[in-house]
Amino acid sequence: xxxxxxxxxxxxxxxxxxxxxxxxxxxxxxxxxxxxxxxxxxxxxxxxxxxxxxxxxxxxxxxxxxxxxxxxxxxxxxxxxxxxxxxxxxxxxxxxxxxxxxxxxxxxxxxxxxxxxxxxxxxxxxxxxxxxxxxxxxxxxxxxxxxxxxxxxxxxxxxxxxxxxxxxxxxxxxxxxxxxxxxxxxxxxxxxxxxxxxxxxxxxxxxxxxxxxxx
Ligand code: SAM
Numbered sequence: 339x340x341x342x343x344x345x346x347x348x349x350x351x352x353x354x355x356x357x358x359x360x361x362x363x364x365x366x367x368x369x370x371x372x373x374x375x376x377x378x379x380x381x382x383x384x385x386x387x388x389x390x391x392x393x394x395x396x397x398x399x400x401x402x403x404x405x406x407x408x409x410x411x412x413x414x415x416x417x418x419x420x421x422x423x424x425x426x427x428x429x430x431x432x433x434x435x436x437x438x439x440x441x442x443x444x445x446x447x448x449x450x451x452x453x454x455x456x457x458x459x460x461x462x463x464x465x466x467x468x469x470x471x472x473x474x475x476x477x478x479x480x481x482x483x484x485x486x487x488x489x490x491x492x493x494x495x496x497x498x499x500x501x502x503x504x505x506x507x508x509x510x511x512x513x514x515x516x517x518x519x520x521x522x523x524x525x526x527x528x529x530x531x532x533x534x535x536x537x538x539x540x541x542x543x544x545x546x547x548x549x550x551x552x553x
Pocket of ligand 1: 423426453455468474476479
């Protein structure tokens with residue numbers, strides 16, 4: 339799976355991608371993440387990428403020219419959907435992560451900043467708009483990283499244990515519900531005990547106990 343990230347702040351992604359599961363996925367070439375700094379596409383002599391909003395109001399709006407040029411250029415290298423991260427988008431869910439992973443080999447993610455982007459970019463060049471929840475962040479970089487993480491872990495081989503992805507919250511195995519509580523050794527910690535049933539060795543009873551705790 340190839341992700342192309344369009345952002346003003348590519349460095350923000352560095353630490354998350356340079357450790358743990360996603361690092362391994364990159365090293366094993368199970369995923370590829372390319373960055374495109376929108377500022378590099380600005381034709382302004384000061385590399386300006388934003389301007390004041392028509393109609394007045396607070397803040398700045400990311401302007402058409404750098405975004406049109408950047409998106410058109412990246413589309414030559416990546417034939418997947420162009421997804422704009424925005425609070426006005428459709429709410430991101432496990433189902434959406436599954437569908438994006440199943441139906442695409444390439445995805446382009448556009449991260450907004452400031453008040454957002456000129457509507458004409460959205461009208462002309464964006465295929466999907468996704469929100470990660472009903473709150474406002476300073477930029478689309480964290481939402482893009484969330485999409486990469488949740489989509490990447492659907493790709494066979496990305497998780498160490500192939501089975502573990504099928505046994506998470508929202509999976510078919512749990513009928514779309516959220517997972518039961520986990521415990522590990524020791525059986526008693528500072529007087530807090532692990533439920534007896536989990537130590538019983540009775541698999542049918544353990545399954546029943548877990549099923550009753552799915553939410
Ligand atoms: N003026 C916008 C509004 O009221 O909806 C918020 C702009 S926000 C400060 C800057 C950028 O952060 C957005 O263009 C978007 O790319 C990203 N962003 C912020 N919150 C987000 C969310 N909940 N989901 C996805 N992207 C978000």
